[in-house]
Amino acid sequence: MAQPVEKLLLFGATGDLSRRMLIPSLFGLHSDGLLPDQLTITGTARSEYDDAGFRDFAAEALEEFAPADRMTEDNVAAFLERLHYHALDASSQHGYDALAEGLGDISGGLAIFLSTAPWLFGPTIKGLQGAGLATDKVRIGLEKPLGKDLQTSCEINDIVADAFPEERTFRIDHYLGKETVQNILALRFGNSLFEPVWNARGIDNVQITISETVGLEGRAGYYDEVGALRDMVQNHMLQLVSLIAMEPPAHFDGTSIRDEKVKVLRSLRTIAAEDVGHHTVLGQYGAGAVAGKIVRGYDEELEQVSDTETFVALKAHVDNWRWQGVPFYLRTGKRMAERRSEIVIQFKPVPHSIFAERGGMLQPNALVIRLQPEEYVRLLVMAKQPGLDREGIRLREVPLNLSLDTEFAGTQRRIAYERLLLDLIEGDPTLFVRRDEVEAQWAWIDAVREGWKANGVKPKPYSSGSWGPSAAIALTERDGVTWHE
Structure with missing residues (x-):
């Protein structure tokens, strides 16, 4: 069993992810007494802060993003005391010895959270090695993107593996830290109701939707290079597929769960080039209205013509x-x-409706697992409407609801990064992604992209505020299936 570390090092500590998620998450863990008492947190980035300047930056982040009920003066002050800062140009090898000196003794363990541009992974790992910050007392967490295809992903993983063996490498997919995602395992393997029908004999189809109302939001350079397939499907959506489709693991631990997930990812049927037109649809948003507000199209936001799919x-x-x-x-x-x-x-x-002759119309059952913005599990079942039934039996689909917000109203709700940062600090790999998972995901995604390229597939336009191109509706309705909306 891994031991909690005594030091945490955050690369990219003055970036947007740190401001919105990492610092508030660490503060939440601190507030609940979940961080080791001796844990210190050192931030590093190019910004020319000292300890006091970084603490001011963190205090502003907490004011904006931390829960108000935790923002007591003593609590904030105690958390800020944990924080230190060391300015570093990660692309240069000259600053890492000074970083190591600033960190001091790491014999009690060091966890590194690496949230930088992918091209900085190589110089950063090399710098950490050279400064003695890649010993067996050090583990590293890697924020996506981990490459832009299988080849570059393997290159990054090789660089990381040269310094950090797999058991000390924690690849982050923040969807795996969501409470409702973890509830998939509880739902399937903690209840005898579902598993007997959780297969091709009982299930007609599975639908996974991750829709956003936002546009580029300052990510234009990155997003235009990767597009929706690589930004969302390669990681979050395929991880959800693996959790839904996996076989029951023997144990609830990192090895057993990830062994079963990778079997699913390797079993994904390759979409051949001749099938991409029937099995995939890509689109790009144009002008329209979202939440009553007029918004520009993708090309207008980008200020150039692009074939990137949104x-x-x-x-x-x-x-x-x-x-x-x-x-x-x-x-x-x-x-x-x-x-x-x-x-x-x-x-x-x-298989047979006994109600058809009396006018009763049946709908197949459906299980809806909502991850955001609400969090709930809803089972849609058929029930008889009250009445004397003189004109036939009236049946109606009704929901059986498990609202996490309601059922666990007295429980502290946590954002995904709280759990993932705590697991990194404590060394629990269960909710992190293993190298063979990442590479199986990329192999499947690369085949789709090669099919698009071979057929010259371009994104179809759709209006902002819609559910995408009309071809996406046809994708399911050819099979007699309708998207759940």
Whole structure:
């Protein structure tokens, strides 16, 4: 069992991720007494701060993003005392010895959170090695993106593996830290109700939607290079597929769970070049209205013409015994009708309806797992409407709700990075992504992109505030399936 470290080093400590997520998350853990008492947190970036300047930066971040009920003067002051800062140009090898000197003794363990541009991974790892900050007392957490295709991902992983073995490498996908995502495992493997029908005999299709209402939001340079497929499907959505489709692991630990996930990812049917036109749809948002506000199209926001997709829908298959013939429909996009992340398990209809002759219309059951903005699990079942039934039996679909906000109202709700940072500090790899998972994901994504390139596929336009191109509707309706909206 790994031991908690005594020091945490944050690269990119003055960036937007740190301001919005990392510093508030660490403050939340500190407030609840979950951080080791002796833990110090050192931030590093190019910004010319000293300790006092970084503490002022952190205090402003807490004022904006931390819960107000935790913002007592003593609590904030005690947290800020943990913080230190060391300015560093990560691309230069000259500053790492001074960084190591500033950190001091790391015999009690050091966790590094690396949130930098991908091209800085190589120089950073080399600098850490040269300064003695890659010993067996050090573990490293890596924020995405980890490459832009299989080749570059392997190159980055090779660089990291040269300094940090797999057991000390923690690749972060923040979706895995979401409470509702973890509830997928509890739902499946903690209840006898679902697992007997969680297969091709009981399930007709699976739909996963991650829709955003925002546009580029300052990410134009990065986003235009990667697009929706690589930004969302390669990591978050395929991780959700693996959790939904995995076999029951023998134990709840990092090895057992990730072993089963990678089996799913390796079982994904490659979408051949001749099938991309039938199994994929890509789009790019134009001008429109979102939440009653007129917004510009992608090219206008970017201020140049681009073929980058801001929407993608795919029909995927997991080729194994459990899931043979069950389509997985994946959909993600920007500037869509609403912000939503959800998984819909559509069960097969009953084999024979005893109500048809009395006018009763049945709908197949569905399980809706909403990840955001609300968090709930909802089972849609058929029930009889009250009445004397003189004109026939009236049936209606009604929800059985498990609202996490309601059922666990007295429990402190946590953002994903709180759990992931604590697991990094304590050395628990369960919710992090293993190298073979990442590379299996990239292999599948690369085949899709090669198919697009071979066929000259370009994104179809869709209006901002819609659910994407009309071709995405046809993708499912060819199979007699309708997107859950």
